[in-house]
Amino acid sequence: MDANFKPRDARQVEEAVKWAAGEDQPLEIIGQGSKRALGRPVQAARFLDLSDLSGVENYEPAELILTVKAGTPIAEVEKLVEDNGQELSFEPMDYGPLFGESSGRGTIGGVLAANLSGPRRIKAGAARDHVLGMEAVSGRGEIFNSGGKVVKNVTGYDLPRALCGSYGTLAVTTTVTVKVNPRPESSATFMLSGLSEDDGIKALCAAMGSSAEVSGAAHLPAGVNGGTSNTVLRLEGFAASVDYRFNTLQSLLRDFGSATRLDEDGSKVLWRSIRDVEPFAGSDAPVWRVSVAPTAGPQLLRILQNRMSAQAYFDWSGGLVWLSSADGEIHDADIRAAVGEVGGGHATLVRAGPSVRSNAAVFQPQPGPLAALSRRLKEQFDPKGILNPGRMVSGV
Template sequence: MDASFQPASVEDLRELIKWAAAEATPLEVFGSGSKRTLGRQVQAAHALTLSKLAGVDVYEPAELVMTAKAGTPIADIERLVQENGQELSFEPIDYGRLLGLEPGQGTLGGVLTANLSGPRRIKAGAARDHILGMEAVSGRGEIFNSGGRVVKNVTGYDLPRALCGSWGTLAVASTVTIKVNPASQTSETLVLTNLDDARAVKAMCKAMGSSAEVSGAAHLPNGLNGEGARTYLRLEGFVESVRYRRENLARLLDDFGPVAKVQAEETAKIWRSIKDVEPFWSNSGPVWRISVAPTAGPVLVGALSKLFQLEAFYDWSGGLVWLNCSDGRVHDVDIRRVIGTVGGGHGTLIRADAAQRASTQVFQPQPASLAALSQRLKEQFDPKGILNPGRMGSQTQ
C-alpha cells in the first residue's frame, strides 16, 4: 500500500472518496482489517481504514436503539448492551480465531458489509434486519442517509439491505443505527446424542416446527470436543416459559432418544463455539460456508464426502453447513456442482490461502439476471469502481 488514510469524520471520508473518484484511484476499505483475508485480494494502491470513525453516538436502552460510528468494535457494543441487560439478537459471528487472528477485532461496519449473523438468525433474522438507518458515502463522494434517525432518505433504495453483503464495494458506511433487544432471563439447551446427520436434521426441523420457539438448532457429528455426535436445541426466555417449553419439546422428541439438558452458563459456551466456528479453529484446510435448504444439508455433505476428505457441521436447523476441506484443496468446482444438484444454495469460501483465493470464485456466482442488476447498482453507487475493486471477483455487489 502506498498510503493509508484514516478519516476522522464523515466530511473527511467524503473528501477522500471524492478525490479518489476524481483521480480514478482505487481504495481498499476496511475497519480493523479482521476480515481482509476473506474474499479475493483487493486491487488498490491505497487503504482507507475506519478505525478513527469509532464510538457510540446515542444509546437509549429504554428505546431499544443505538447509533454508533462504523469503526466501533462490535465487542464494545456487545459489552455495552450486555451491561444494560440487552443483546444484539442476530448474534454476529467473530471470524477472528477461524482466520488465525485475535478475537474481538471486528467492527460494526464489518458486521454490516458482511451481514454476519449467528445461530439465532433462524428466529431473530439476519444482521440486515436489525439495521434501522445509516449514513454512508458513495463511490461518487456523496453523503447519503437512509432509514431512522435521519432527515434525508435515498429515494428508491433500501440502503441497509443494499450494503449488507456488499463487502464495501458500493459505499462506505460512516454511522449505523441498530435496534437492540432485551436479553433473555435464562436459556437452556437440549442435547440429543449419536444421531446421524439426516436423523439429526429431522429432529431439528421437528423442533423448529413446534411451538417451542427454538432459538438455535445445530448438529455436530463429532461434538464440540470429539465426544461423538451431538444435536443442540436452544430455548430462551423467562424461567417458567423455558421450563414449560423444554418439557414439551423433550416429549415431542422422544422418538429420537434420550434428551439431556444443559443450563445457562454451559449453553452460552456451546453457542459461542458454534457461532464462531470453533470446531475448525485448529484445522488448516479451506473452510466453506454453505447455505441450502435444511433437508439438503446431509445430502450435500454425503455427496461431497464421496469426492474428497472433509469435516462438516450444521447450524440453522441444517440449512447452514460449515465445511472444512481436510486435504487442503479448495474443491470449488465439486462444491458448486453439488450445491446445484441438491436444489441450489450459496457457497462462500471463508478461509483459504492467498493463492487459492486468487484462483477461486470466493462468492457464489450470480445468475445472469441478478448479475446484471448488481452491475446497475454498482454503476449507481460506485461508477468509477474505486471501492474494494476485485474483492468479490467478477461480482459487483
C-alpha cells in the same frame, strides 16, 4: 496526498473518496482488518482506515435504538448493550478463531458490510434486518442517508439492506442505527447424542416446527465433535418458560432418545463455538459456508464425502453447512456441483490462502440477470470502481 487515509468523521471520508475518484485511485476499506481474509484480496494499493471513526452517537435503551459510528469495535457495542440488559439479537459471529486471530476484533461497520449473523438468525433474522438507518459515502464522494431512527421505516428504497453484505464495494458506511432487544433472562440447551446426520436434522426440523420457540438449532456429527454426535436446540427467555419448553421438546422428540440439559454457562460456551466455527479453528484447511434447504444438508455431505475428504457440521436447523476440506484443496467445482444436485443454494469459500482466493470464485456465481443487476448497482454507487475493487468479483 498521503498513500493512506484515516478519517475521523464523515466529511473527511467524503474528501478522501472524492480525491480517490478524481485520481482513479482504488481504496481498500478497513476497520480493524479482522476480515481482510474474507472474500477476494482487494486490488488496491491505498487504505481507507475507519478505526478512528468510532464512538456512540446516540443510545436510547428505552426505545431500543443505538446509533454508532461505523468504526466502533463490535466488542464495545456488545458490552454497552449488555450492560443495559440488552443484546444484538442477530448474534454477530466472530471470524477471529477461524482465521487464527484473537477474538473480539472487528467493527460494527464490518459486521454489517459482511452481514454476519449467528445461530439466532433462524429466530431473529439476519444482521440487515436489524438496521434502521445508515449514513454512508458513495464511490462518487457523496454523503447520503437512508432509513431512520424508528423501528418502522417504509419510506423510499431500502438502501441499508443493499449495503449489508456488499463488503464495502458500494459505499463507505460512516454511521449506523440498529435496533437492540432485551437480553433473555435465562437460557438452556436441549441435547440429543448419537444421532445420525439424517435423524439429527429430522429432530431439528421437528423442533423448529413446534411451539418451543427455539433460538438455535445445530447438529454436530461425531467427526467434528470428539467421537459422538450432538444434536442441540437452544431455548431462551424467562426461566419458567425455558423449563416448560424443554419439557415440550422432551415429549416431542422422545423417539430420538433421552435428552440432557446444558445450563446457561455451558450453553453459552457451546453456541459461541458453533457461531464462530471453532470446530474448524486451529488449522489452515479450506473452509466453506454452504446454504441449502435444511433437509438437504445430510445428502450434500454424503455426495461430497464420495468425492473428497470432507467434514461438516450443520447450523440453522440444517440450512447452514460449515464444510472443511481436509486435503487442502478447495474442490470448488465439486462443492458447487453438489449444491446443484441437492436442489440449489449458495457456497462461499471462507478460508483459503490469498493466492487461492485471487483465482477462485469465492462467492457463489450469480445468474446472468442478477449479475447484470449487481453491475448496474455498482455503476450507480461507484462508477469509477474505486471501493474495494475485486473483493467480491474479479475486476469489479
